Amino acid sequence: MKKIIKAIEEYLEREKKYLKRQIKEEVEYKNKIKEAEEREKYLVKQKRELFEKMLQYLKEFKNKKEFKEMFAHNETVKICIGKWGTELMPKGMPYWSMVLLDKDGFLYYKQGYKFMHGNLTKLTLDNYNMLTYEYLRNVYLCFKRRTRKNNR
DSSP, X not given: OHHHHHHHHHHHHHHHHHHHHHHHHHHHHHHHHHHHHHHHHHHHHHHHHHXXXXXXXXXXXXXXXXXXXXXXXXXXXXXXXXXXXXXXXXXXXXXXXXXXXXXXXXXXXXXXXXXXXXXXXXXXXXXXXXXXXXXXXXXXXXXXXXXXXXXX
């Protein structure tokens, strides 16, 4: 009888340790999910601020004579060419994207394998999330670099 009681007590002790470990792992998992959600919100906010900053810069630059000089011979000007973010890239297919600026001051992006496929899509506050933060930042920096070259 004592052996049975002792075996039951040992089993309950093991079960108690197991449940504590399960609860601890579940709490850690929930904390990681919460951190990831907060990070995602932060990145979305950063991306929006960057895009608005880029639009503001474009609006200011559009009024300068250098802007008109950029379009003396072309309807559009290439601003940036680069890889999409990995979450948008199909396996085994290196998708590239190109951002263009037209003479009306609107940004467009074109995606596709070597630009053979895909249409020009106007980059607006509704669809800028299609680009990753890193790519959007790259577009902004390329745009600033491009306009600085023309200012010389």
